[in-house]
Amino acid sequence: MKFGQTIYLDYNATTPVDPRVIESIQPWFFEKPGNAASRSHAMGWMAEEAVEQARAQTAAAIGAKPGEIVFTSGATEAVNLAIKGIGARYARKGRHFVIVATEHQAVLDTCTYLAKHGFEVTVVDVNAEGHIDIEELAAAIREDTVLVSVMMANNETGVIHPVEKIGDLCAERNTLFFCDATQAAGKVPIDVESMGIHLLALSAHKVYGPKGVGALYVRQSAPRVQLTPLFHGGGHEGDMRSGTLNVPAIVGLGCALEITAAERDRENKRLAGMRDRLEAGLREHLEGVYVNGDTENRLPHVTNLRFLHVQGDTLMTRMGSSVAVSSGSACASALAEPSHVLLSMGLSEREARSSIRFSLGRFTEPDEIEEVIRLVVREVEALRDVSPVWEMYKAGMLD
Amino acid sequence: MKGRYSPELLNHFHLPRNPWDGKQHPGLRILECGEPEKGEIIVLYLLADDQRGTIKRCWFRAAGSVETIGIGSWVTTYVPGKRVREILENLEGDARSALGLTPNQWRVTKWLARLFDKLDEEMQI
Numbered sequence: 001m002k003f004g005q006t007i008y009l010d011y012n013a014t015t016p017v018d019p020r021v022i023e024s025i026q027p028w029f030f031e032k033p034g035n036a037a038s039r040s041h042a043m044g045w046m047a048e049e050a051v052e053q054a055r056a057q058t059a060a061a062i063g064a065k066p067g068e069i070v071f072t073s074g075a076t077e078a079v080n081l082a083i084k085g086i087g088a089r090y091a092r093k094g095r096h097f098v099i100v101a102t103e104h105q106a107v108l109d110t111c112t113y114l115a116k117h118g119f120e121v122t123v124v125d126v127n128a129e130g131h132i133d134i135e136e137l138a139a140a141i142r143e144d145t146v147l148v149s150v151m152m153a154n155n156e157t158g159v160i161h162p163v164e165k166i167g168d169l170c171a172e173r174n175t176l177f178f179c180d181a182t183q184a185a186g187k188v189p190i191d192v193e194s195m196g197i198h199l200l201a202l203s204a205h206k207v208y209g210p211k212g213v214g215a216l217y218v219r220q221s222a223p224r225v226q227l228t229p230l231f232h233g234g235g236h237e238g239d240m241r242s243g244t245l246n247v248p249a250i251v252g253l254g255c256a257l258e259i260t261a262a263e264r265d266r267e268n269k270r271l272a273g274m275r276d277r278l279e280a281g282l283r284e285h286l287e288g289v290y291v292n293g294d295t296e297n298r299l300p301h302v303t304n305l306r307f308l309h310v311q312g313d314t315l316m317t318r319m320g321s322s323v324a325v326s327s328g329s330a331c332a333s334a335l336a337e338p339s340h341v342l343l344s345m346g347l348s349e350r351e352a353r354s355s356i357r358f359s360l361g362r363f364t365e366p367d368e369i370e371e372v373i374r375l376v377v378r379e380v381e382a383l384r385d386v387s388p389v390w391e392m393y394k395a396g397m398l399d
Numbered sequence: 400m401k402g403r404y405s406p407e408l409l410n411h412f413h414l415p416r417n418p419w420d421g422k423q424h425p426g427l428r429i430l431e432c433g434e435p436e437k438g439e440i441i442v443l444y445l446l447a448d449d450q451r452g453t454i455k456r457c458w459f460r461a462a463g464s465v466e467t468i469g470i471g472s473w474v475t476t477y478v479p480g481k482r483v484r485e486i487l488e489n490l491e492g493d494a495r496s497a498l499g500l501t502p503n504q505w506r507v508t509k510w511l512a513r514l515f516d517k518l519d520e521e522m523q524i
Contacts, residue, residue, distance in 0.1 A: 353438065
């Protein structure tokens with residue numbers, strides 16, 4: 001399905017809200033205006049009931065209990081609440097965190113903040129496929145480590161980390177395990193109990209829900225995890241997140257997660273088929289197209305492709321408004337910063353800059369993939385036609 | 400991409416003028432500039448009138464960013480008929496005005512200014 005003139009293949013950045021989710025949200029804007037914290041009238045009770053239903057839906061999506069879900073404004077807040085909340089609450093036990101080099105900026109920046117405030121952070125590297133070495137992770141954990149943070153699936157490559165093994169390791173070493181599941185939620189089965197996860201962050205807008213809402217799972221038994229809140233003012237959400245609840249968005253999150261869970265297996269198969277066709281089609285017609293990251297253990301809807309001697313940003317500009325994809329890079333400096341994820345995997349700056357993330361989703365159709373293949377092939381060829389670098393490569397003067 | 404690139408720059412980027420077709424010409428000069436380690440290169444293929452110190456024809460090849468390719472194309476339309484000294488004096492300002500370049504993109508015109516500086520030295524000899 002085209003959005004205007006654009007084929008949208010940037011579902012890892014955000015997803016359109018599913019019309020079924022929109023339908024579930026709509027009454028909560030006008031017809032049902034109650035505040036979920038209002039105890040004195042039926043409007044408030046109805047809103048509270050809707051929030052509790054969404055809490056149960058969210059908990060069911062990750063194998064948690066409803067009382068273990070804290071609603072937030074999104075994954076970034078959930079990440080901040082988890083990391084800063086643990087840092088403040090467990091500072092007497094220790095002030096050391098372990099994270100992975102390919103974590104999302106929300107985790108990296110929050111840990112950088114803590115490092116400036118008396119905490120220590122050890123960053124574990126990944127290999128060329130984007131995977132961590134469990135032994136290296138184990139070696140990084142110390143007596144004073146209070147939290148290990150490893151994302152479930154990477155947002156740029158889709159590479160899935162061995163969460164169960166990390167959970168076992170953290171239990172063995174008596175440290176808490178925080179998992180950012182923002183990209184994995186709705187795409188892979190999640191069971192926080194069997195995976196040994198103590199804290200987990202997710203966001204609605206990655207699963208066809210609205211922007212501005214997410215959740216943090218906080219384990220309440222074996223062990224009971226405690227957090228120092230970021231916000232104060234009313235003691236909402238079990239005193240972990242004060243502030244009037246965003247009822248429409250929370251209802252949307254619950255609904256989106258329920259739909260995604262019900263359709264996941266069939267949808268994953270469909271998406272993996274189209275993703276594989278995209279990779280095969282491009283590699284069939286173009287020389288020098290490489291997949292970044294492990295091609296086996298990854299999310300079904302994403303591929304991160306490197307186009308030899310073509311800059312990703314340049315290729316995206318050639319495609320103009322025809323296709324929406326992402327280079328996974330910030331655009332603040334003279335040249336866009338290369339992806340820290342790809343650099344961590346050992347790619348050179350130049351190789352990282354030559355990469356583009358294609359992420360497919362619920363509204364992607366097979367004929368769109370064929371059109372994207374045609375467009376990308378045409379534009380890569382046009383760029384290589386005027387490229388002295390490509391000429392040198394073809395003459396055997398460059399790798 | 401609105402905001403990052405002007406329509407004039409995008410026009411040259413999407414419809415590059417005078418891409419070099421590989422044809423050799425007597426007296427063809429080949430000059431290169433950019434940051435090759437970052438994959439940013441402009442190669443200019445120039446025919447000059449050494450007696451008058453002017454450029455007769457110019458073709459290009461370029462790789463890298465949008466601005467590198469776009470400015471590489473523009474410069475092939477800018478230099479013919481001009482004296483190298485005149486190019487040196489006006490190129491950066493004219494490119495910025497004609498293509499609406501942002502300060503981030505000025506690095507490319509600086510490479511080109513150095514390239515023409517080198518050409519000027521060559522032509523003096």
